[in-house]
Amino acid sequence: MNKSGTDIQFAICGSAGDGTIASGDIVKRAAAAVGFHVIAFDVYPPEIRGFGKCISRIRVSAEQAYSLKEKTDVFISLNDSHAIPHVGEVRDFGAVIYDDRSIAPIREGAHITAHIRPAQIPYGLPIRQISEQATNAARSRNIVVLGYMAGLLKLPSRPFREVIAAKFATKPQAVIDANIRAFDAGLEAGRKVFRLDDVDVGTVPDHGGSEAVMMTGNGAIVRGFLEAGIQSYFGYPITPATSIMERLAVEMPKQGGKFLQTEDEISAIAATIGAGFAGSRAATATSGPGLALMTEMLGLGVMAEVPSVVVVSQRGGPSTGLPTKTEQSDLNLAVFGGSGDAQRIVIAPTNVEGCYRCAGMAFEIAETYQTPVIVLIDLYLSNRYETVFPSHENTFAPKPRKVPELAEGEPYKRFAFTESHISPRALPGDAGMVHTVTGLEHNELGRPGDGDHMRMNAKRHEKLISATRYPGLTVAKRFGDAGKVDVGILGWGSTFGEILEAMFEAQDAGISCSAMKAVMLSPLPVDELRAFFDDCRTVLVPELNYEGQFANLVSGALGRPVVRLNRTVATPMPVADILAEVKRLAAEADSPERIPATAGVGS
Amino acid sequence: MTEPVHHVIIGSGSAGFGAARTLRENDADCRITMFTMDAIPFYQRYELPQIFRGRSDWRDLLAVPPSFYEDHRIDLRRRCRVADVDGANRKISLSHQETVAYDRLLVCAGGRGYLPENLTGYGELIHGFGSFEAAMQTYRDLPEGGRVVMIGGDMVGIDLALTLLDTGYGVTLITNSQTFWPHELGAEERAPLLDVLRARGVTVLEDARAVRVEARNGGAPARCVTLDDGAQVQGDVVMAFCGLASSVEFMLRAAVDIERGLLVNPQLRTTNETIWAAGDVCQIWHDSEKAYKFYHGWKNVRVMGELAARNMQGANEVFDVDVEESIGIGEDGEIVSTFWTRGN
Amino acid sequence: MNKRVEPVYLEDKLQEIRADGHLKYRSKSLPTWCPGCGYFSMADGLTVALNRLGLDNRNVVTVSGIGCASRFPFFVNTYGFHTLHGRVLPVATGIKIGNDALTVIAVGGDGDAFAIGGGHIPHAARRNVDMTYLVFDNGIYGLTKGQTSPTSALGFKTSSTPYENGDAPLNPMMMLLSYGASWVGQAYAGKPHHLTDMITAAIAHKGFSFLRILSPCVTFDKTDNTYKNLSMMVRDLPDGHDGTDMMAAMALAMQDGHPALGVFFQAERPTLAEVMQTSIDRAQQASAT
Numbered sequence A: 001m002n003k004s005g006t007d008i009q010f011a012i013c014g015s016a017g018d019g020t021i022a023s024g025d026i027v028k029r030a031a032a033a034v035g036f037h038v039i040a041f042d043v044y045p046p047e048i049r050g051f052g053k054c055i056s057r058i059r060v061s062a063e064q065a066y067s068l069k070e071k072t073d074v075f076i077s078l079n080d081s082h083a084i085p086h087v088g089e090v091r092d093f094g095a096v097i098y099d100d101r102s103i104a105p106i107r108e109g110a111h112i113t114a115h116i117r118p119a120q121i122p123y124g125l126p127i128r129q130i131s132e133q134a135t136n137a138a139r140s141r142n143i144v145v146l147g148y149m150a151g152l153l154k155l156p157s158r159p160f161r162e163v164i165a166a167k168f169a170t171k172p173q174a175v176i177d178a179n180i181r182a183f184d185a186g187l188e189a190g191r192k193v194f195r196l197d198d199v200d201v202g203t204v205p206d207h208g209g210s211e212a213v214m215m216t217g218n219g220a221i222v223r224g225f226l227e228a229g230i231q232s233y234f235g236y237p238i239t240p241a242t243s244i245m246e247r248l249a250v251e252m253p254k255q256g257g258k259f260l261q262t263e264d265e266i267s268a269i270a271a272t273i274g275a276g277f278a279g280s281r282a283a284t285a286t287s288g289p290g291l292a293l294m295t296e297m298l299g300l301g302v303m304a305e306v307p308s309v310v311v312v313s314q315r316g317g318p319s320t321g322l323p324t325k326t327e328q329s330d331l332n333l334a335v336f337g338g339s340g341d342a343q344r345i346v347i348a349p350t351n352v353e354g355c356y357r358c359a360g361m362a363f364e365i366a367e368t369y370q371t372p373v374i375v376l377i378d379l380y381l382s383n384r385y386e387t388v389f390p391s392h393e394n395t396f397a398p399k400p401r402k403v404p405e406l407a408e409g410e411p412y413k414r415f416a417f418t419e420s421h422i423s424p425r426a427l428p429g430d431a432g433m434v435h436t437v438t439g440l441e442h443n444e445l446g447r448p449g450d451g452d453h454m455r456m457n458a459k460r461h462e463k464l465i466s467a468t469r470y471p472g473l474t475v476a477k478r479f480g481d482a483g484k485v486d487v488g489i490l491g492w493g494s495t496f497g498e499i500l501e502a503m504f505e506a507q508d509a510g511i512s513c514s515a516m517k518a519v520m521l522s523p524l525p526v527d528e529l530r531a532f533f534d535d536c537r538t539v540l541v542p543e544l545n546y547e548g549q550f551a552n553l554v555s556g557a558l559g560r561p562v563v564r565l566n567r568t569v570a571t572p573m574p575v576a577d578i579l580a581e582v583k584r585l586a587a588e589a590d591s592p593e594r595i596p597a598t599a600g601v602g603s
Numbered sequence B: 001m002t003e004p005v006h007h008v009i010i011g012s013g014s015a016g017f018g019a020a021r022t023l024r025e026n027d028a029d030c031r032i033t034m035f036t037m038d039a040i041p042f043y044q045r046y047e048l049p050q051i052f053r054g055r056s057d058w059r060d061l062l063a064v065p066p067s068f069y070e071d072h073r074i075d076l077r078r079r080c081r082v083a084d085v086d087g088a089n090r091k092i093s094l095s096h097q098e099t100v101a102y103d104r105l106l107v108c109a110g111g112r113g114y115l116p117e118n119l120t121g122y123g124e125l126i127h128g129f130g131s132f133e134a135a136m137q138t139y140r141d142l143p144e145g146g147r148v149v150m151i152g153g154d155m156v157g158i159d160l161a162l163t164l165l166d167t168g169y170g171v172t173l174i175t176n177s178q179t180f181w182p183h184e185l186g187a188e189e190r191a192p193l194l195d196v197l198r199a200r201g202v203t204v205l206e207d208a209r210a211v212r213v214e215a216r217n218g219g220a221p222a223r224c225v226t227l228d229d230g231a232q233v234q235g236d237v238v239m240a241f242c243g244l245a246s247s248v249e250f251m252l253r254a255a256v257d258i259e260r261g262l263l264v265n266p267q268l269r270t271t272n273e274t275i276w277a278a279g280d281v282c283q284i285w286h287d288s289e290k291a292y293k294f295y296h297g298w299k300n301v302r303v304m305g306e307l308a309a310r311n312m313q314g315a316n317e318v319f320d321v322d323v324e325e326s327i328g329i330g331e332d333g334e335i336v337s338t339f340w341t342r343g344n
Numbered sequence C: 001m002n003k004r005v006e007p008v009y010l011e012d013k014l015q016e017i018r019a020d021g022h023l024k025y026r027s028k029s030l031p032t033w034c035p036g037c038g039y040f041s042m043a044d045g046l047t048v049a050l051n052r053l054g055l056d057n058r059n060v061v062t063v064s065g066i067g068c069a070s071r072f073p074f075f076v077n078t079y080g081f082h083t084l085h086g087r088v089l090p091v092a093t094g095i096k097i098g099n100d101a102l103t104v105i106a107v108g109g110d111g112d113a114f115a116i117g118g119g120h121i122p123h124a125a126r127r128n129v130d131m132t133y134l135v136f137d138n139g140i141y142g143l144t145k146g147q148t149s150p151t152s153a154l155g156f157k158t159s160s161t162p163y164e165n166g167d168a169p170l171n172p173m174m175m176l177l178s179y180g181a182s183w184v185g186q187a188y189a190g191k192p193h194h195l196t197d198m199i200t201a202a203i204a205h206k207g208f209s210f211l212r213i214l215s216p217c218v219t220f221d222k223t224d225n226t227y228k229n230l231s232m233m234v235r236d237l238p239d240g241h242d243g244t245d246m247m248a249a250m251a252l253a254m255q256d257g258h259p260a261l262g263v264f265f266q267a268e269r270p271t272l273a274e275v276m277q278t279s280i281d282r283a284q285q286a287s288a289t
Ligand SMILES: Cc1ncc(C[n+]2csc(CCOP(=O)(O)OP(=O)(O)O)c2C)c(N)n1
Pocket: C066, C067, C068, C069, C070, C085, C108, C109, C110, C111, C112, C113, C136, C138, C140, C141, C142, C143, C144, C149
């Protein structure tokens, strides 16, 4: 973000039992309530119980940021042994808040003060003691630190109190009171402290009255689904998609929707396709391993031309892989997975707002093209929070269905060849159009037979082309410098946030550079991509997988070379890595003997 | 492989910093850890009056950039209070219950601003100047053109007073025995110096003793100091500059001799073989005078730190007073003192 | 047991067939099964059953997996979904949830059901999805030309067990009873009238009904599940069998060497749709307050 004004990243690090994530949650909600933009991402321990490490990172800004920052401005340790490896992420002259007492003797180097770098500002306070004094328990340490931080940075305290009260609303009043007391005690301590950091809180942006909603990517998917009137959901728990099903389990029945936890992912997609066949707006959500199980069924969805919506939130792979770490290595599976030429629609939003829009539109797209639509996200996007300003009118709700019309005596052809390659679809219950669909190759009537295989393959591919022009859907978008540039950064999915940050920094460094996000990965928006390639001397494709799955896809489709930047570091793509590569490429672009990347390749 | 020698330094002022730098210069491999209560890396306290000249970013006051410590592998541990030194087992305990073992220890914890006993009950109402934070707080609380009531007026205070006058503030000085500390002056030596201050615009109150400090609610000026004769002096800020008291309380169990400060031999070693001391915290044996003496002033302090460091690394140098302390009036009619960096 | 066989005159039979109207449930496609395959009687049985129940064909969906048996939907004039090998039940479950007004009939072979699809049966059964599952059990893989199946007898020689099958066969009746299916019955392709009655009863049952239909694969099994052998093996239900008695049903199921024909067990319990409606009611009540 190369904007001025507020841009603070908070990080709270502690163990699972410390209320670390809850504490971060309060920060993000309070910041959003004030009117700031928020983007946040929590890191959980792989083990569910016990005292594993949790980190909640929250970037609060005047303008919507696109990714977390590499450097944190304000860091809070609720547990030094967990926090010590991370305190290095605090920027120079940023703040480190920690407990300056210990309840038991500790060995040399085990206190965070041993690891705070000379340029970072230490703010020690007796967190536990303050909590105990305020509430008779150490439990509210996570709230004390929030008060302290609010006091230190002179943040408005009311939104914090309101969010705390709301957070504990289901608890007895005494619990709410105790937490408010803990907050106030921390606040008082923080207000007394002389600030040495240079964290600039700035002023609150004006949104002209529109209300921010704090959502994770998964939460946005759920909201999009609900607004689209999702009628059936089938799912099997898998990190990082589980929270989608858990939220839908609560919300869907409220609007009459039917929710089922199936026995596995095969059943989940099978039932989704079954419900889709019956005319229901149906979806499932999974991660890579589940998608691997689903691929055979997706092929059936393609072949039988049945709409379905599948959200795939990627995590580290292959196999069970890195269940709690983000990665972008299921693109191949999403785009190509399964047997045969099974072209389907894959859309990959790049931020939380995109998750909301893609999920909301996915049903209509699936119904229009009578095929599976995969919404491809990843753990980073699933779990990160952003402020979204949802539209007031619901544009995702189903439009009235058109029942196919038949001339007298005309047989109903479920797979009729048409100009748009889309055949009018009847649903069970429709009179006079009884038909059977099948995963076998078939003729226009749906009867098994090989004779039309080539034409049917063409139909199934061609019908999707117009999806790249789907009204209201961003399939690709260019940012940064217009016209010819030295370096173009092409990205997809959650990594695009880091790409934009890197692009802004490169521009600040005087590099002629622009970035493009590809949202539709199948079918590829080749026109937009080609135009981008035409304008860029070099195209860099950063992505979180080992081989460059998107790079392969694009360079294969366009016949143009790309420069790959691949990381499988179990974290989001470091902005610095992208920037370094952009700088290297820009320097090469300046050297006279350099051959342009597009030389010799016809377009 | 043998463990590198671990040098621990308590204090990050002139002496401590000079010692750490010297240790590293002479030994690339040793471990150096510095403990300080400060939140800020080493800066010259003598520069603090500069805040009133607009240098209010602490980073401008740093002697070296923060990266210096990392580049020189000096573990600078800030906001750490040493609770106890176990001289027999060569361990220090920090107030957060962490224990750190050392091979050789250098104590240069300096001193704390001394407050006359009869005023200790008014600490909350008296602004400090012992740290950047305290100085900044004073700067912020002092309205433009406001007045400081200064009790005592040691050389740090006098320096501040002159700066305040230069920058448009008023100063009322209530003198006491610590005025011009650490210079020990008779009445006749003082008189011309006070005259210089008067000439510069300081309101000097001699032969008076502050007995009470009060906050004046809502009203300006914000403070009122009552003198022993019942007279009242008003100002926006009250400050005490009455010299330093050595910070030695954490050394009580260290098995070293202590009088007012840590007693060291001319090599700056304490009575414990592995503990040295330097700066305002120590009293050095003066063989000719057969007495332990404090040596203040920034140059002396720095020299002490460096010398102690060399001795910790096996040298056997004797501290020889670098600058005999002196104060007087220069040709331009201004006060000159060896204590000050002014004019250096 | 010794019933007299009545002569059947073709002309009478044709008239009877036309008059009864079940032909409207037959599709125009001619079945691709081998002549003599037991599956023909099932197609017939289903169409008669639908006719008897007076169901409108546009509100019926026949769903199947993959196999000879699973070709079934093409031969009946209802909506149909010929899905994937082993996946008939989850697709059928989705269809039923997607539109509860539909009558859903799931069809598959023994391999489709108990081998590749074996994991889905317990869940459809315990959830009591209101549908009918017809398993055409020929103890062999017909479509892939004669390999062993989970219900093949010990010692059976097939193209994949050339040295005799050594894997103990499953007992589908015991499985379904223990899975909690609310209607469990058995029929035989060689007794088409009984089969038709059973299909009718299975469809009429509210909840998950499982009907195992023993059927010969005339092409790839010349030794084991032949009409001759099956006709000798099958028995009527013992007199006075109590279809609500799970212990009695289990005892019956254990005698797999002499398969009994009829309704082993039948119970009334909430269907998945009813359970879901309860959730919906609770959720709406909770959010209303
Ligand atoms: C995933 C998958 N694996 C294997 C097959 C091949 N296949 C088709 S039908 C079948 C077995 C059929 O046996 P059964 O279910 O008993 O049906 P029958 O043909 O005997 O009626 C097999 C293995 C397939 N279509 N799909």
